[in-house]
Amino acid sequence: MFHYVFKRIALMAPTLAVISFIIFVIIQLPPGDYLETYIAELESQGESVDREKIDFLRRQYGLDQPLPLQYANWIGGFFHGDWGYSFEHDLPVREVIGDRVFLTIIVSVITILFTWAVAFPIGIYSATHQYSWGDYGLTFLGFLGLATPNFLLALIMLYLANIWFGTSIGGLMDPQYLDQPWSWGKFVSVLEHLWIPVVVIGTSGTAGMIRRLRANLLDELEKQYVLTGKAKGLPPFRLLSKYPLRVALNFFIADIGSLLPSVISGAEIVAIVLSLPTTGPMLLSALQSQDMYLAGTFLLFLAALTVAGMLLSDLLLAWLDPRIRLQGEAAQ
Amino acid sequence: MSAARKNDGEHFVAAGDFDPHSAAALTPEQEKYFFASRRQLMWWKLKRHKVAVVCGAILAALYASTLVSEFISPYNLHTRDTRHLYAPPQTLHLFHRGDWVGPFVYGYDHHLNMDNLKREYTPNPDKVQKLRFFCSGDSYRFWGKIEMDFHFVCPAEDGTLFLFGTDRLGRDMFSRVVYGARISLLIGLVGIAASLFLGLLLGGLAGYYGGWVDSGVQRLIEILRSFPELPLWMALSAVLPVTWSPVLVFFGITLILALLDWTGLARAVRSKLLALREEDYCAAARLMGARPGRIIRRHLLPGFTSHIIASATLSIPAMILGETALSFLGLGLRPPITSWGVLLNEAQNMNVVALYPWLILPVAPVVVVILAFNFFGDGLRDAADPYR
Numbered sequence: 001m002f003h004y005v006f007k008r009i010a011l012m013a014p015t016l017a018v019i020s021f022i023i024f025v026i027i028q029l030p031p032g033d034y035l036e037t038y039i040a041e042l043e044s045q046g047e048s049v050d051r052e053k054i055d056f057l058r059r060q061y062g063l064d065q066p067l068p069l070q071y072a073n074w075i076g077g078f079f080h081g082d083w084g085y086s087f088e089h090d091l092p093v094r095e096v097i098g099d100r101v102f103l104t105i106i107v108s109v110i111t112i113l114f115t116w117a118v119a120f121p122i123g124i125y126s127a128t129h130q131y132s133w134g135d136y137g138l139t140f141l142g143f144l145g146l147a148t149p150n151f152l153l154a155l156i157m158l159y160l161a162n163i164w165f166g167t168s169i170g171g172l173m174d175p176q177y178l179d180q181p182w183s184w185g186k187f188v189s190v191l192e193h194l195w196i197p198v199v200v201i202g203t204s205g206t207a208g209m210i211r212r213l214r215a216n217l218l219d220e221l222e223k224q225y226v227l228t229g230k231a232k233g234l235p236p237f238r239l240l241s242k243y244p245l246r247v248a249l250n251f252f253i254a255d256i257g258s259l260l261p262s263v264i265s266g267a268e269i270v271a272i273v274l275s276l277p278t279t280g281p282m283l284l285s286a287l288q289s290q291d292m293y294l295a296g297t298f299l300l301f302l303a304a305l306t307v308a309g310m311l312l313s314d315l316l317l318a319w320l321d322p323r324i325r326l327q328g329e330a331a332q
Numbered sequence: 333m334s335a336a337r338k339n340d341g342e343h344f345v346a347a348g349d350f351d352p353h354s355a356a357a358l359t360p361e362q363e364k365y366f367f368a369s370r371r372q373l374m375w376w377k378l379k380r381h382k383v384a385v386v387c388g389a390i391l392a393a394l395y396a397s398t399l400v401s402e403f404i405s406p407y408n409l410h411t412r413d414t415r416h417l418y419a420p421p422q423t424l425h426l427f428h429r430g431d432w433v434g435p436f437v438y439g440y441d442h443h444l445n446m447d448n449l450k451r452e453y454t455p456n457p458d459k460v461q462k463l464r465f466f467c468s469g470d471s472y473r474f475w476g477k478i479e480m481d482f483h484f485v486c487p488a489e490d491g492t493l494f495l496f497g498t499d500r501l502g503r504d505m506f507s508r509v510v511y512g513a514r515i516s517l518l519i520g521l522v523g524i525a526a527s528l529f530l531g532l533l534l535g536g537l538a539g540y541y542g543g544w545v546d547s548g549v550q551r552l553i554e555i556l557r558s559f560p561e562l563p564l565w566m567a568l569s570a571v572l573p574v575t576w577s578p579v580l581v582f583f584g585i586t587l588i589l590a591l592l593d594w595t596g597l598a599r600a601v602r603s604k605l606l607a608l609r610e611e612d613y614c615a616a617a618r619l620m621g622a623r624p625g626r627i628i629r630r631h632l633l634p635g636f637t638s639h640i641i642a643s644a645t646l647s648i649p650a651m652i653l654g655e656t657a658l659s660f661l662g663l664g665l666r667p668p669i670t671s672w673g674v675l676l677n678e679a680q681n682m683n684v685v686a687l688y689p690w691l692i693l694p695v696a697p698v699v700v701v702i703l704a705f706n707f708f709g710d711g712l713r714d715a716a717d718p719y720r
Contacts, residue, residue, distance in 0.1 A: 018555050026564075029571040147702035149653055151660055152676070152695045159685050159692075265562035269657055273680075283563060284661060287570035299563055306558050 004318050012311055016304060023299045024071045027292040038087060057085070074296070084293030088286065093297050096282070099182075101301055104267060104278040106190070107197055108305070111263050114202045115209055116252060122206075123213030123248075128240065130218060139214075142207035150266045154200045154273040161196075197274055201266040205259050216251050220244040250321050256313035260306050268302075374638060377715040384711020387704040394701065398514045404484050405507035406493050408470040409670060413492065413502040416440065418688050419453050421497040421505075428460050436462040439491055450687065461491030497690035499678055508675055509694050515671035516652055517701070519586055523651040524644050526590035531597030532640070536628055538598070539605025546602070553595040561592050565654060569663040578669040585664050589654045593647055600643045604636040638716035646709035649702040656698055672698050 039054065065073075077084060083093040122142075126135045220226070221244055229239045271280030279298050286295040358366065368376070379385060397404055413419075422437040439459030445452050464486045471481035487493035496505035538549035568588045572581055608614060609632065617631050658664030659673025660680060667674060675694040679685050685692060 015551075015555055015558065019559065022555075023567075026567050026571060030573070143703055143706055144699070146706065147649070147699045149656055149660075149695065149698060151657060152692065152698075155679060155682075155685055155692060158682055159689060162682075162686050261558065261560045264560035268560070268562050268566075269661065272661065284566065284663075287566055287663070290570075295567065299567055302560050302563050303558065306560055310558060 008314055019303045020300055023296055027296045083297045086291055086294040088289050088291040093294050100279050107267050108263050111198050111201045114198050115205045118206050119209035123210045126214040127217035142210045145203035146207035151269045151273045154270045197270050200270050205262055217248045220247050253313050253316045257310040260309040264302055374715045378711055381711035383707050387708040390704045401511050402472045402474055405510040406485050407504040407507040408472050409511045411470050416498050417502045419494050419498045421690050422494050436460050461488035496693045512670045512672045512675055519655045520648040520652045523586045523589045524648050527593040528644055530594035535598030535601030539602035556595050566663055569658055589651050608632050608635050642713035642716045645712055649705045
């Protein structure tokens with residue numbers, strides 16, 4: 001088990017390194033850098049440019065150095081808490097981001113829990129009642145969730161809430177808690193606002209999950225041990241819950257890996273529509289204004305979150321499923 | 333075997349000729365089934381999947397409509413009616429005060445509400461505007477070449493026909509949705525073509541050569557798959573220079589969508605190739621001295637084309653949704669190119685949606701197309717394996 005964990009973590013490091021390099025190249029791709037745009041903008045408005053500050057910033061962040069060196073500086077900074085400088089906000093990236101990263105994690109984790117909670121009973125029902133009207137209806141609902149773009153569902157819900165309750169449901173907490181330290185009141189307020197983004201983001205993932213759980217469970221139900229159990233007179237529920245369901249549970253953990261990227265993607269765009277104080281809206285504006293360190297930090301963080309989630313799911317799976325654990329050791 | 337039987341204990345011998353093949357003879361139906369080509373079998377299997385057939389027909393109709401968008405839409409893409417800005421959708425009626433009139437709409441009276449400066453439109457029951465069919469309306473250049481003014485349906489003379497309402501410039505949303513189908517549906521096909529190319533190339537190399545090529549491609553796929561798609565798409569499309577022409581942007585966006593999408597196809601190709609290359613006929617070809625390219629194209633590809641087509645169909649929706657999302661955020665296509673996502677970009681603002689809810693109508697065709705592709709792809713995937 002220890003070997004497996006070690007191997008898995010060792011594999012993660014190069015993945016993250018490659019990802020960070022790809023991100024760095026992407027945010028460097030547009031011609032020019034933020035400072036040039038900034039100077040041009042100021043000059044076009046007839047304002048004087050503080051040359052000293054520009055030069056200082058350029059030296060500080062090594063924008064005049066070759067690309068590999070810039071990359072090394074950028075990555076090196078992460079190891080001692082320097083995430084770079086946001087030119088747009090004129091603040092270190094660390095301060096700009098604040099607790100947005102934390103809120104993104106909260107939204108993602110709760111969305112996954114919600115997806116499980118919905119997909120699990122529906123998947124079981126669909127598999128045990130294959131080709132019934134319920135199965136077809138639920139499958140169709142799932143597909144509808146899959147086909148409706150997240151951001152539109154968010155818009156529609158905003159619209160409906162506006163009509164029915166006359167309130168705006170955007171945001172992730174009541175305005176008075178914004179930029180306040182965490183307290184019980186803030187926590188409750190976040191929970192009250194959280195359900196809308198969670199439902200909106202969760203719909204698309206839920207549909208896929210139901211499909212896969214149904215397929216997996218159907219495969220399992222066709223196996224001979226189920227037939228044996230049935231022949232020996234096990235009651236249906238016990239037969240289902242004792243073995244096939246436990247096998248299908250493994251798959252739930254394994255599926256985090258494919259669920260997480262889509263949840264995070266969904267969370268970004270829904271956050272933009274609902275103007276949640278998570279990473280989405282700020283990432284969009286950072287990309288548009290070419291504020292490279294801010295955008296890069298967000299992208300790197302989102303990718304790292306996915307990779308970490310996949311690692312977590314693999315480790316959980318190894319712990320749960322002796323086949324994987326033992327196979328990992330046999331390969332030594 | 334109907335020869336008369338003699339009762340004196342002699343041996344029985346049938347009088348007629350005996351056909352030794354009679355035992356294994358097939359009924360005509362069986363013969364048809366056993367000798368059917370693979371394609372024929374797949375077609376039969378697909379036909380049994382009713383939902384898939386219906387969805388396939390819907391898709392075919394939609395794609396066919398993009399060939400004649402100019403003819404179907406009552407207005408042109410950029411026709412503006414400045415007297416009807418933000419007009420709500422007009423409903424079709426058949427009966428006017430109990431009398432049969434045929435399809436018609438009631439014309440709008442409009443006035444400016446001076447309290448909130450909102451234009452208010454009320455249908456006027458005296459203005460019966462009967463639709464004209466196969467009529468001449470806005471003139472357009474058919475396929476950019478032939479000058480024509482022939483439409484399937486037009487508003488009455490001096491009347492209006494806004495089935496989906498109008499936008500902030502007074503352009504008919506329905507016509508724009510019909511035109512938008514061109515780009516939105518095309519981007520799915522072009523994108524999947526690019527993605528197929530990458531997937532076939534890299535998956536084929538990985539599956540055929542194995543070894544370090546395989547593990548290299550596998551690592552690359554793993555890394556790409558661990559990226560959350562949308563943020564990466566956003567970053568890449570933000571990179572596209574502002575100076576690019578709309579057509580270049582279109583191809584840029586398509587390429588960006590394909591860059592992240594090929595991984596699934598490559599995996600499918602690889603695993604199929606790995607299984608097929610162990611088959612005897614493949615070994616025979618190799619021993620006869622066929623080169624890898626020929627073996628892949630001539631002997632392996634036909635074995636899994638159907639699977640690849642099915643998985644490609646299933647990944648078109650992701651492309652269409654991706655384009656819609658990017659254009660919605662303002663990072664994707666730009667006017668004058670009109671896709672459903674570009675139309676939805678107008679609905680980005682919450683206040684707009686609250687006042688003019690019909691602006692989110694372009695979501696309906698998106699949902700229909702995505703659903704249809706999913707069901708059709710499901711049916712195709714089942715049919716791709718006709719021997720099961």
